[in-house]
Amino acid sequence: MGTQSPATGQGSSTAGRESPAGAPTGGAVSGGAAETQAASGAGHENLEQEVARLRDQVQRLEAEVNTLRREGTGTGGSGTQATASDADTGTTVLASVVMQGRVASVGKDHVVVRDAESGDTFNLFVTNTTRISANGKRVSPQQLSEGTPVQAAFNYIADGDTYATQIRAYPGRRR
Incomplete structure (x- = not known):
């Protein structure tokens, strides 16, 4: 799981995976008080880098x-060739956020939710699901008031739309 330094006897493990370019996407955790303090300050920075990488x-x-839409063809393994019109891009989920x-x-x-980190706004479509x-109680979208802190889960669809799967409001935490 981790490696041990023969000189210091302190263990370390690397959290995260490597991106295709070879750049680490997570932070490293290792022993030592100074390193722990630096890692806790850098943890937020690593998270921001990961979010930026995912957005890219x-x-x-x-x-x-x-x-692919412009070319009218798809890519893939064996089988019959599909065109872009064969795929239902209206329901193809690119990312769950x-x-x-x-x-x-x-x-x-x-x-419409304003991201606490970036300040970007996301227009989340609400469906019957x-x-x-x-x-902890189910409410309608109209019961959410402007400024209410929320945690929102949504699917980013290939056609550019965003569909909310869950919105959890924390009305008691208003500022």
Whole structure:
């Protein structure tokens, strides 16, 4: 699991995986008080780097999907060749995301959430399968008020839409 340094006797393990370019996507954890303090400060930085890396990856995937749509062909292994029109891009999930934020606005079929980290807003479509709760009880989207802190889980679809799967409100934590 980890390696042991023969000189110091302290163990270390590397958390995370390597990206295709070979850059580590997680942080390293090792013994020693000074290293622990540095790692706790760097943990937030590593998380921000990971989020930025994932956003870049989603953008690359979007560009690839758009290219495939223009070309009208797909890629893959053996079997029959499919065209882009054969794929239902309206339901192809590119990424499932969980974020912390605040309700920016609420509509009949959507909730706009402002990401606590980036400040970006996400227009999350609400369907009959979306689970919305406040203080552990199910509520309608209209019961969410602007500024309410939420944790939102949503699917980012190939056509660019975002569909909420769950929105958990924490009304008692308003600022």
